[in-house]
Amino acid sequence: MSKPISLRRLRMNPWMRNLVQETRVQPLQLIQPLFVSEGLSEREPIRGLKDIFRETPETLLQLVEADLKKGVRTFLLFGLPQKLSEDRSGEVQAAFTQSQVASLKRRFGNDLCLWVDVCLCAHVPQGHCGFLEHGQVQNAATVQTLSEMALVYAQAGADAVAPSDMMDGRIGAIRNQLDTNGWDQTVLVSYAAKFHSHFYGPFRGASRAYPQGLKDRSTYQIDPARGKDAFLSASRDAEEGADILMVKPGMPYLDVLKELSAKIHKPWAVYQVSGEYAALESLIEQNFATAGALYRETWTGFVRAGASMIISYAARRAFEYFESYEGKGGNGG
Numbered sequence: 001m002s003k004p005i006s007l008r009r010l011r012m013n014p015w016m017r018n019l020v021q022e023t024r025v026q027p028l029q030l031i032q033p034l035f036v037s038e039g040l041s042e043r044e045p046i047r048g049l050k051d052i053f054r055e056t057p058e059t060l061l062q063l064v065e066a067d068l069k070k071g072v073r074t075f076l077l078f079g080l081p082q083k084l085s086e087d088r089s090g091e092v093q094a095a096f097t098q099s100q101v102a103s104l105k106r107r108f109g110n111d112l113c114l115w116v117d118v119c120l121c122a123h124v125p126q127g128h129c130g131f132l133e134h135g136q137v138q139n140a141a142t143v144q145t146l147s148e149m150a151l152v153y154a155q156a157g158a159d160a161v162a163p164s165d166m167m168d169g170r171i172g173a174i175r176n177q178l179d180t181n182g183w184d185q186t187v188l189v190s191y192a193a194k195f196h197s198h199f200y201g202p203f204r205g206a207s208r209a210y211p212q213g214l215k216d217r218s219t220y221q222i223d224p225a226r227g228k229d230a231f232l233s234a235s236r237d238a239e240e241g242a243d244i245l246m247v248k249p250g251m252p253y254l255d256v257l258k259e260l261s262a263k264i265h266k267p268w269a270v271y272q273v274s275g276e277y278a279a280l281e282s283l284i285e286q287n288f289a290t291a292g293a294l295y296r297e298t299w300t301g302f303v304r305a306g307a308s309m310i311i312s313y314a315a316r317r318a319f320e321y322f323e324s325y326e327g328k329g330g331n332g333g
């Protein structure tokens with residue numbers, strides 16, 4: 001009888017396991033989302049998003065200062081204006097977030113790499129990612145306003161703008177708006193492979209963006225059963241000038257991330273969204289897993305599948321999680 005082939009030899013001690021790892025995650029690959037709300041007197045917890053708050057402009061600065069001390073460098077900012085309106089002026093819609101971008105940049109300069117979400121769902125009373133007319137989200141009018149908003153954020157100091165609306169043509173329009181106004185160095189991140197997901201629940205509460213009038217976002221976000229649509233969307237956005245492409249959510253769409261990152265040679269980001277975070281936190285809360293091991297495993301999966309960077313609500317804990325694992329062997333372990 002021939003001896004079995006041993007794959008276990010390389011699993012036998014932590015040092016050996018560490019040496020043979022192909023995928024390594026670094027805390028600097030993590031991006032921390034931030035919510036800042038206009039008109040709050042104190043910061044508010046968000047249902048389903050443990051330890052994440054709707055910050056006031058003051059607590060936002062304190063939080064970012066603390067995060068920078070931990071080592072976090074890149075943030076994705078969601079600004080929540082107090083007054084919801086259908087105003088078509090990008091300048092009007094962008095005003096509150098603009099002031100927050102400016103205040104972060106004034107205080108922290110290039111110590112932080114600031115990405116700003118560009119969308120209308122937290123701005124309009126009906127909670128869709130664009131203007132509603134005749135029962136449909138209007139593409140052209142929405143893209144026009146989004147382009148104006150993106151320019152305002154760039155002018156306020158955003159390092160990157162990240163449109164998450166899924167309208168057609170927004171990447172080309174925003175790139176054009178930035179370039180023709182002298183902001184050709186602002187990075188454009190496209191939520192290109194953004195699926196119509198049921199993992200966005202806690203975020204909807206955070207941003208108060210519950211879609212109304214038209215029941216859900218299925219007429220503009222990608223059907224989970226349409227991987228090919230994600231490919232077409234990402235190819236188009238790359239062609240229109242996106243610098244970074246994104247898959248969202250993360251864990252249910254690793255196949256998409258793997259395939260698209262192999263085919264489209266742009267840097268890929270993945271968004272571990274609010275519902276994924278809530279699910280992971282529930283495992284941790286019930287003592288089914290330790291937080292560090294659990295997040296390292298999911299983040300390793302993203303990098304293995306082709307992500308260069310990961311947006312996660314647990315990003316600010318990455319430094320702690322990797323420090324505690326060092327030398328213990330096994331990135332996912």
Ligand code: PBG
Nearest residue numbers: 119121164199200203273274275
């Ligand atoms: C909307 C937007 C959503 C998220 C980011 N931007 C929700 C949606 O499309 O309904 C989700 C993020 C998360 O769930 O963490 N523009």
